[in-house]
Amino acid sequence: MSSSNLQAIKPVLEQLIKTGHVKGAKGEFIVEAEMAGDSAKELNRSLLSALRRAEKKTRLRAEWTSDNGTTQKFFDYILKKTTKTRPSS
Numbered sequence: 211m212s213s214s215n216l217q218a219i220k221p222v223l224e225q226l227i228k229t230g231h232v233k234g235a236k237g238e239f240i241v242e243a244e245m246a247g248d249s250a251k252e253l254n255r256s257l258l259s260a261l262r263r264a265e266k267k268t269r270l271r272a273e274w275t276s277d278n279g280t281t282q283k284f285f286d287y288i289l290k291k292t293t294k295t296r297p298s299s
Contacts, residue, residue, distance in 0.1 A: 212238040214267040222264045226257060250274035250282040251289065258286060 213219050216239065223232050223239060230243025247253040254272050261268045275281045279295035 211241065211261065211268060211270045211272075213261070213265045213269070215265045218265040219261045219268055222260055226260060250276065250280075250284070254282075254284045255287060 211219070216234070216237070220232070220239070223241065227241060227243045227245075230241065232243075233240045245253050245257075247256070253274060254270070257272070258268070258270045261270065270284065270286055272284045273281060274284070281293045281295065282289055283291045
């Protein structure tokens with residue numbers, strides 16, 4: 211995720227990300243974490259909404275993978291791609 215004010219969104223990230231880590235890299239944060247929710251769309255929406263309350267000019271590129279192997283990629287609130295991992299034989 212990137213923002214015009216990373217310091218404004220950092221405390222929000224630290225509060226929302228319970229298990230995982232947040233790394234700063236070249237004007238953005240890279241987050242790897244486990245989160246639980248009804249759907250990737252809902253998790254993405256709630257995360258971006260919370261970040262935008264702290265700093266309106268925040269952009270989120272996110273990849274959410276469910277327990278069943280479905281991966282959904284989002285740019286801000288928009289779902290861009292869904293893929294399904296095949297089970298290993």
